Structures are given as C-alpha cells and as structure tokens.
Amino acid sequence: MEQLAGGLETSIISTLLTIGISGKIPSFLDIGIKISVHEISDTLRSVIPGRNKNEPQYQITTEKECVIITLDIPGIPRKNIYTDPREKSVSIIAAFEDRLYTKNIPLKVRIDPLSEKMRYYNGVLELRYKIVLLKKYILTTL
Numbered sequence: 565m566e567q568l569a570g571g572l573e574t575s576i577i578s579t580l581l582t583i584g585i586s587g588k589i590p591s592f593l594d595i596g597i598k599i600s601v602h603e604i605s606d607t608l609r610s611v612i613p614g615r616n617k618n619e620p621q622y623q624i625t626t627e628k629e630c631v632i633i634t635l636d637i638p639g640i641p642r643k644n645i646y647t648d649p650r651e652k653s654v655s656i657i658a659a660f661e662d663r664l665y666t667k668n669i670p671l672k673v674r675i676d677p678l679s680e681k682m683r684y685y686n687g688v689l690e691l692r693y694k695i696v697l698l699k700k701y702i703l704t705t706l
Contacts (some may be wrong), residue, residue, distance in 0.1 A: 594606030620656070620665045620689075631675055631693050637665045645689060649677035654691065674698070 594664060625632040637645065640658040649673045658665040675693035679683040683690040 572619045579683075592597065617664045618668070619667050620658075622623060622667060622669060624669070624671070625683065626673060626695075629695055631671060631695060633669060633693075635653070635665075635667065635689045635691075636687060639663055639688055641685075645682075645684060646706040647680065647682070647691065649675065649680055649691075649693060651675060656689070656691075658689075 615690065619635045620635045622633060622635045625634070635656060637658045639654075640660045640663060644660045645656070645658040648657075653668060653670045654675075655668045674696040676696050677693070679692075679694035681692040683692075
C-alpha cells in the first residue's frame with residue numbers, strides 16, 4: 565500500500581473499466597494502475613447514474629483461527645470481483661453490465677490481509693482471513 569497526499573491509501577488493482585455505448589460494463593482490462601476500491605466505487609456511482617447499486621447481504625463467522633465473510637452477489641463473473649482487505653475491515657466491489665455491488669465490512673478482530681482465500685460459487689462469495697493475535701511480551705531485566 566502507498567500513502568498519498570491527504571492520508572489516502574492505495575492498493576494495486578490492475579484493471580481498466582470500460583463502459584459501452586449502452587452504458588453497460590462489458591469488461592475489465594488489465595493495465596496495472598494504482599487506485600483504491602473506495603475510489604473505484606465512487607467513480608462507478610458517478611459514471612453509472614440510475615444503475616442498480618446494491619449493498620450485498622453478508623454474514624461474518626469467526627472461528628478459532630480465521631474469519632469467514634459470506635456475501636450474496638449474484639450475476640457477477642468471478643474476474644469482476646475485487647476485494648481490499650485491511651486489518652480491521654474488508655471492502656468489496658463487484659460490477660457487471662448494469663449491476664454494481666459495493667460493501668465496506670468492519671471487523672471486530674484483526675486479520676492478515678495477505679492470507680485471503682476467495683471462493684465464488686452460484687452467486688455466493690466466501691472470503692477467509694487468518695486472525696492476527698496480538699501477543700504481549702513482558703521484558704525482564706537480569
């Protein structure tokens with residue numbers, strides 16, 4: 565991640581969004597730019613007025629060593645789903661044709677953003693992250 569002026573952070577998303585003549589989103593193309601998921605979401609909302617903008621239903625399950633986030637985002641190809649995991653939240657954006665799903669999910673535990681495991685089947689997205697345990701060390705002097 566990279567810090568920008570004003571405290572904004574970016575993460576690498578290597579895609580270009582193209583909008584067809586009809587206003588539909590036919591595809592994303594890889595080009596290697598840096599932009600945050602929040603910026604993409606704001607841009608899509610302004611470029612596609614009147615389109616179906618949805619916040620997907622989600623469920624958070626916390627197990628012993630991982631957090632599982634399950635979202636319903638039907639009708640979106642897997643390649644058009646992007647996540648931006650942080651230590652205490654996960655942002656999701658998914659877009660295809662006239663559908664746009666965005667959601668920022670705050671978490672009660674700290675996660676390792678690099679441990680993401682993603683599974684998408686039948687319109688249900690499952691994200692798994694390892695929980696980061698904060699260990700306290702007591703230093704003693706001899």
